[in-house]
Amino acid sequence: MKILVPIKQVPDTATQVRVAADARAIESAGITWIISPYDEFAVEEALRIKEKRGQGEVVAVSLGPDRVKEALRSCLAMGADRAIHVNDPAFADADTLTTARALAAVIKQEAPQLAIFGRQAIDDDMGALPAQVAELLGWPSLYWIMEEAIAADGASIRAGRQVEGGLEVFEASLPCVLAAQKGLNEPRYPTLKGIMGAKKKEIKDLKAADLGIAPEPPQLSVARLESLPPRPPGRVIGGDVHEAVRELVRALREEAKAI
Amino acid sequence: MEKFRGVDYYGVDALLTEDERMVRDAIRDWVEAEYLPIVTEHHRAGTFPVDVIPKLGELGVFGATLKGYGCAGLNHVAYGLIMQELERGDSGLRSTASVQSGLVMYPIYAYGSDAQKDRWLPALASGAKVGCFGLTEPDHGSDPGTMKARAVRRGDSWVLNGTKLWITNGSIADVAVVWAKDAEDHEIYGYLVPRGTPGFSTLDIPGKFSMRASITSELSFQDCRIPVENRLPGVKGLKGPLGCLSQARYGIAWGAVGAAMACYDWALQYAQQRIQFAKPIAAFQLVQQKLVWMVTEITKAQLLCLQLGRLKDEGKARPQQISMAKMNNAQMALESARMARDILGAAGIVDEHPVIRHMLNLETVNTYEGTHDIHTLIIGRDITGLDAFGI
Ligand SMILES: Cc1cc2nc3c(=O)[nH]c(=O)nc-3n(C[C@H](O)[C@H](O)[C@H](O)COP(=O)(O)OP(=O)(O)OC[C@H]3O[C@@H](n4cnc5c(N)ncnc54)[C@H](O)[C@@H]3O)c2cc1C
Numbered sequence: 001m002k003i004l005v006p007i008k009q010v011p012d013t014a015t016q017v018r019v020a021a022d023a024r025a026i027e028s029a030g031i032t033w034i035i036s037p038y039d040e041f042a043v044e045e046a047l048r049i050k051e052k053r054g055q056g057e058v059v060a061v062s063l064g065p066d067r068v069k070e071a072l073r074s075c076l077a078m079g080a081d082r083a084i085h086v087n088d089p090a091f092a093d094a095d096t097l098t099t100a101r102a103l104a105a106v107i108k109q110e111a112p113q114l115a116i117f118g119r120q121a122i123d124d125d126m127g128a129l130p131a132q133v134a135e136l137l138g139w140p141s142l143y144w145i146m147e148e149a150i151a152a153d154g155a156s157i158r159a160g161r162q163v164e165g166g167l168e169v170f171e172a173s174l175p176c177v178l179a180a181q182k183g184l185n186e187p188r189y190p191t192l193k194g195i196m197g198a199k200k201k202e203i204k205d206l207k208a209a210d211l212g213i214a215p216e217p218p219q220l221s222v223a224r225l226e227s228l229p230p231r232p233p234g235r236v237i238g239g240d241v242h243e244a245v246r247e248l249v250r251a252l253r254e255e256a257k258a259i
Numbered sequence: 260m261e262k263f264r265g266v267d268y269y270g271v272d273a274l275l276t277e278d279e280r281m282v283r284d285a286i287r288d289w290v291e292a293e294y295l296p297i298v299t300e301h302h303r304a305g306t307f308p309v310d311v312i313p314k315l316g317e318l319g320v321f322g323a324t325l326k327g328y329g330c331a332g333l334n335h336v337a338y339g340l341i342m343q344e345l346e347r348g349d350s351g352l353r354s355t356a357s358v359q360s361g362l363v364m365y366p367i368y369a370y371g372s373d374a375q376k377d378r379w380l381p382a383l384a385s386g387a388k389v390g391c392f393g394l395t396e397p398d399h400g401s402d403p404g405t406m407k408a409r410a411v412r413r414g415d416s417w418v419l420n421g422t423k424l425w426i427t428n429g430s431i432a433d434v435a436v437v438w439a440k441d442a443e444d445h446e447i448y449g450y451l452v453p454r455g456t457p458g459f460s461t462l463d464i465p466g467k468f469s470m471r472a473s474i475t476s477e478l479s480f481q482d483c484r485i486p487v488e489n490r491l492p493g494v495k496g497l498k499g500p501l502g503c504l505s506q507a508r509y510g511i512a513w514g515a516v517g518a519a520m521a522c523y524d525w526a527l528q529y530a531q532q533r534i535q536f537a538k539p540i541a542a543f544q545l546v547q548q549k550l551v552w553m554v555t556e557i558t559k560a561q562l563l564c565l566q567l568g569r570l571k572d573e574g575k576a577r578p579q580q581i582s583m584a585k586m587n588n589a590q591m592a593l594e595s596a597r598m599a600r601d602i603l604g605a606a607g608i609v610d611e612h613p614v615i616r617h618m619l620n621l622e623t624v625n626t627y628e629g630t631h632d633i634h635t636l637i638i639g640r641d642i643t644g645l646d647a648f649g650i
Contacts, residue, residue: 014262032264070277077281189289192319192331192341195281 001056001154003046004112005080006103006133007039009064009071010123019225026225035071038118041180044187046116047079049150057081061106063091063099069203076198077190083203084110088215090208095218100132105211107137112175113154119144119179130179141177142170146184150174260528263291263347266520268558274565275336282337286344289318294348299610301472307351308472309389309431312359316386320345320356322364328380330364336568339513343564346514347521350620351473353514358427359383361506363390363436366449369502370493375451379434391432393423393478394500400425401633404497408439408480410450415487417450419458419480425627429476430461436491437478438500449491449499458483469623471616505578508628509571512584515592515624516560518617522592523553525614526599529606540602549598556591563587579641586634593621 011017012032020027035043043060050056060075062068063086072083086102094102107115120127134141142148146167148159159178160169190198208215237244237251252258265272265287272280294311301308315321319331324338333341338360346353364383367375382388399406408421419439429435435452452459462477494502527550530541540546563584570576596618600607607614625631640646 012264014264070281073277073281077285189318190281190285191317192282192285192323192333192337194319195278195285196331196333198281199278 001049001053001114001150002059002110002112003049003056003114003116004059004061004107004110005039005042005046005075005116006061006063006106006129007043007071007075007118008036008121008123009033009062009068010036010121013037013122019227023224023226024222033067033071035074036118036121036123038120038122038180038182040118040187041182041184042116042118042178043075043078043080044185045148045178045180046114047188048185049114049148053150053154059084059110059112061086061103063087063094063102065092072203073198074190076201076203077194078188079194080201082201084206085203086206086208086211088207090215093218093221094215095220096126096128097132097220098215098218100129100136101213102208102211102215103129104133104136105213106206107133109211114150114157114174114176114178115139116178116180119181127179130177134177137175137177139176140172141179142172143179144181145178146181148178148184260525263287263521263524266523266554266557267561268554269562271558271561271565275340279334279337279340282333283340283344285318286320286341287347289314290344290348290352294352295613298349298352298472298613298616302349302610302616303471305467305471307355307428307431307474311352312355312389313386315356316384319384321359321386322368322380322384323360325364325368325380325384328368328376329384330380334568335509335571336565339510339564339568342510342513343517343520345517347517349472349616350514350518350624351470353510353517354427354470354473357507357510357514358392359386359390361510362392362503363434365506366392366436366491366494366499366503367451370449370491370499371451372488372492374488375491379451382433388433389428389431390434390436391426391428391476391478392500392503393426393429393435393437394504395423395425397422397424401630403438403500404447406438406440406447408437409442410439410448410490411442412487413484416484417487417490419450419452419483419485421480423478423480425464426461426476426478427470428474429478430463431474432461435459435478436503437480439480444495446495447497447499448495450485451489451491452480452483452485456483456485469619471619501578504628505581508581508585509567509576511624511628512560512567512581512588513564515585515588515621516557516564518621518624519553519557519560519588519592519595522596522599522614522617523550523557525612526550526553526602529612530602533604546602549602553595553598556595560584560588560591579638582629582634582637585628586631586638589621589625590631593618593625596621 012034018027046058058080060080060083117130142159144161145159150157156173158171160167237247322330323333326332394403410417433454437450458481460479464475531539533540567584599614600618636647
């Protein structure tokens with residue numbers, strides 16, 4: 001079974017994000033880049049499906065600038081068989097729909113039975129891609145997946161997601177799109193042998209033209225990024241305990257309107 | 260405190276290859292997620308988390324520079340970076356990896372027979388089996404050439420007698436690489452002694468204030484009989500154990516940088532947050548001087564390691580050069596840890612912060628595998644041509 005895993009490279013969770021001078025992007029200097037954590041669940045699940053079925057191919061895909069190669073290399077180190085890098089300056093301003101069109105074009109070329117995404121990237125938290133790609137392909141899409149089982153004949157899948165108080169289990173025919181939720185699995189660490197082996201695996205560079213598409217102007221663009229205003233300082237209520245409690249209750253009710 | 264993101268004041272990262280950085284980051288992430296959450300409890304209890312051994316094996320840490328036998332086949336710089344990251348966790352964790360790789364797998368790989376290699380290397384690489392290295396004796400530390408342990412040939416066996424002290428992982432080892440003198444030719448040879456061999460017993464050393472999250476044992480051999488084929492055929496004389504020590508000392512040089520980075524990173528963040536006299540203590544010149552000393556020494560030590568690693572990869576590193584890195588880096592790490600401890604004030608003496616644990620560990624790191632002063636004498640002899648060991 002061939003499985004395609006689109007991944008996004010995002011700033012490390014520990015990054016202290018600063019808005020860039022043009023207020024349209026974040027300051028990228030000094031950022032450590034990682035694979036978006038939900039995408040790691042997707043890579044792990046793809047590898048597990050391949051291992052369980054005893055055969056198959058896992059292909060990692062990413063759209064982005066040169067630095068994205070490092071994230072793809074990490075996927076290869078985890079065990080993905082090869083990678084595709086959609087690396088074209090024409091996509092520099094891509095919105096989710098433009099990105100979805102590019103990924104859908106890759107998927108059409110590769111013709112996998114399954115495309116596993118993370119449920120959202122942790123940088124802009126859009127969460128739109130899996131649905132947009134599925135829509136463009138006319139495939140079913142199953143979101144926030146916590147567990148999955150593919151039928152032995154590879155024709156269908158059952159996948160569950162957590163809903164308030166229980167599990168909702170879907171059935172769909174393959175090919176389809178999955179969007180992985182935390183809890184689906186525990187991603188493996190790349191082994192040192194895996195890292196060494198990753199060097200020998202292929203990362204194919206693709207331009208828009210190779211995909212037979214011309215990126216359209218984005219329909220969505222960032223108008224402005226703003227930092228949150230600094231939090232106002234807290235207030236310590238001192239003095240006699242009874243007085244202080246009364247003042248606290250009053251402040252919570254009248255000023256904060258919390259109770 | 261914020262997540263550790265490495266110390267790189269001089270853009271040393273750019274001197275590493277992408278693979279080397281990936282190896283470093285993989286081990287860093289593993290230590291952060293799997294080891295740091297449990298180290299304090301083991302340090303308090305004076306125990307080693309033995310279940311990390313197969314996990315390190317799965318990652319490919321053991322014998323990572325060796326070719327074949329399930330080993331990763333990394334270069335020495337990548338191996339050094341692994342040691343750095345493990346010791347950022349704890350010197351005891353790095354010790355386990357150093358001993359298994361440099362002191363157990365290396366001699367079997369370099370001096371062993373094919374049968375010995377096939378029997379032990381795959382299991383040691385995967386972490387299914389653990390090894391220890393017995394050189395030091397109660398009365399012979401810096402001067403192992405005068406060791407008392409003896410091996411006598413009796414038919415198809417070697418019979419071992421003697422005591423080895425301060426042996427990392429002694430009591431949990433499935434196999435001990437024991438150095439003893441052949442009673443006949445008086446030469447030192449290495450012997451592989453499996454756990455459970457009659458006449459071989461171990462005892463853990465109690466009361467340690469350093470390397471608490473690591474096992475240190477005494478090995479005792481009383482008419483311990485092993486098959487003749489358990490002697491390492493490929494080396495005789497002190498150069499056998501010294502060849503192993505060159506591997507392990509190289510790892511220590513890198514490891515010490517990791518411990519120093521942990522202390523520096525913690526002390527820096529603490530100093531920026533701790534307010535006294537209405538200012539962060541990092542604003543005081545005396546505190547800055549300590550932090551600057553630390554980051555400068557760490558930077559120098561990094562560069563020392565990196566060039567040593569490149570020399571090692573070209574097969575050009577001399578033992579005396581390894582001595583310099585071990586001597587310098589263990590010392591600077593110990594000093595850094597002491598300064599970091601000082602910067603933390605009273606907070607520096609509790610194990611809520613990792614600094615005191617590193618500081619205590621580094622006393623061992625400064626001592627084992629040749630004390631700071633012994634390495635000074637090694638380099639002194641090398642540059643002057645005159646021996647100051649007092650023989
Ligand atoms: C936690 C721990 C783990 C260890 N693990 C192992 C292990 O796995 N395997 C193993 O074989 N050993 C191990 N060791 C032992 C270690 O290698 C020795 O402790 C070390 O070599 C020093 O020997 P010693 O303790 O006998 O000190 P000594 O040799 O007695 O030295 C005492 C002091 O005298 C100084 N000194 C000695 N000779 C001279 C000289 N000629 N000139 C000037 N000064 C001198 C030394 O520098 C030192 O300051 C371990 C030790 C520790 C603490």
